[in-house]
Amino acid sequence: MTAGLLTAGLGMGTAQAEDVRIGVFVPTTGVLAPLGNDMKNGFELAARGATVKGEPVRLIIEDTAANPANGLRKAQKLVLEDQVKLLIGGASSAVTLGIGAQAARLNVPIITTNGQAVAITGDQCGKFLFRTVPHDGNSAKASAAMFSERKDMLEKKWFVVYHDFAYGLSNKAEFAKIPGINIVGEAGRPVGTADWSSAISQIQSSDADGVYIALAVGDDLTAFVNQLRGYGITFPVLTPVGIPDTMLQALGDNGVGMMAGGLTASWMQEADNPKIAQLVKDYHDAYGIVPGYQAIQAYAGLQFTLAAMEAADDLSPESLIKALETTAADTVVGTLKIRPEDHQGMQGSYVAEAVKLDEPRFGATVGWKTLSHLDWEQVNVEPAESGCKGL
Known part of the structure; x- marks a missing residue:
């Protein structure tokens, strides 16, 4: 219908x-x-x-x-x-x-x-x-560019949480290609997962001090972040491209501080x-x-x-x-x-951080603040690298 x-x-x-x-x-x-x-x-x-x-x-x-x-x-x-x-x-x-x-x-x-x-x-x-x-390959290059400027982030031990389908598998594979990245564990779950306690237990038992989420944008993602913070895990959460602002508002303080390595646009760019x-x-x-x-x-x-x-x-x-x-x-x-x-x-894309606004704007209390711009040449993946052998 x-x-x-x-x-x-x-x-x-x-x-x-x-x-x-x-x-x-x-x-x-x-x-x-x-x-x-x-x-x-x-x-x-x-x-x-x-x-x-x-x-x-x-x-x-x-x-x-x-x-x-x-x-x-x-x-x-x-x-x-x-x-x-x-x-x-x-x-x-x-x-x-x-x-x-x-x-x-x-x-x-x-x-x-x-x-x-x-x-x-x-x-x-x-x-x-x-x-x-x-x-995903472009986003990984954006994250790599961010890591080149943020040595503190590159030195972290990352735990990858991903959805076990096309997007999650592709994204986590590209993240693993970032030069110097240290991945100490991963947990894959199907789309529709509401209870993330077992994955969070894996994070707690690992040596991780950072979480990378290759999760399709939807209710699963907000559930994971809320539960992660509810378990008292406060270390950085990195998403490849951010999350919708409706979901960022729903996360509220739990979303503040999240980083995006390859955000494509933000409503907070309105000033410029x-x-x-x-x-x-x-x-x-x-x-x-x-x-x-x-x-x-x-x-x-x-x-x-x-x-x-x-x-x-x-x-x-x-x-x-x-x-x-x-x-x-x-x-x-x-x-x-x-x-x-x-x-x-x-x-191109942007490195961004979720920040709490000084005062609400258009009903939003949290937004993606862009920190730096990455032009196409910085994130480009040639067809030979991505696997396209011609049309």
């Missing part, structure tokens, strides 16, 4: 024949719902009033529930029944990879604005599959980025909260996609693929473009 419809600039209503239809696949229910709903909100805001070649854009939003089989069914429905021109979303790497495996049959471009497993533009790269954000400032205002007006980084990534990803669709000769799959490979779009996070060799988005 369709989770939601949006006709940009026209409000809800019956689709018009001339609408430019874009299929959005995100988890709006289940353990990854906090992430998926942030993305949904970002896509909807970016689509407001949007047109492609003079025709209004219509988003058709489907809930994948972060389940690969369900995600593929929803992708098939969007393409075959709704006749969308392309698919965008992909909160879960496993869902994105599952849909990507059927890309040739679906015959539309598939764009993820969040899936981070290297394989998406690595050894499972393909002509239909695109990513607008950094992947007028486009972020406008997005924060519009997002808060629409949803009553600040945008998390997944919402900002979704907004920027759809801005890029709409620019590519406008630049395409026509809206056929081949023309759209060519335009996605060659477009450089001015977005809320800066210029966004895709590397044509593997369809990897060339975007």
